[in-house]
Amino acid sequence: MASIVVAMLVILAVVAGTAGVVVVGIEGRFKDRAPRVADRMARAAQHLNGDGTPPAAFLRRFS
Numbered sequence: 001m002a003s004i005v006v007a008m009l010v011i012l013a014v015v016a017g018t019a020g021v022v023v024v025g026i027e028g029r030f031k032d033r034a035p036r037v038a039d040r041m042a043r044a045a046q047h048l049n050g051d052g053t054p055p056a057a058f059l060r061r062f063s
Contacts, residue, residue: 021045 023029025041046052 021048 021041021044024031024034024038025043025045028038028042031038043052
């Protein structure tokens with residue numbers, strides 16, 4: 001029973017995170033209230049869409 005509750009909480013957290021990326025990152029809502037969060041969400045949305053460029057630290061480590 002406890003594992004079902006934990007699994008459902010994880011699923012709800014993933015859904016909330018995805019909704020946050022879509023609303024703040026892609027649509028740009030609430031950018032005036034939290035510009036740093038909106039910029040990070042927009043960057044994450046670009047990476048999820050396959051449009052973002054990898055960070056320099058990532059390229060140095062794996063190339």
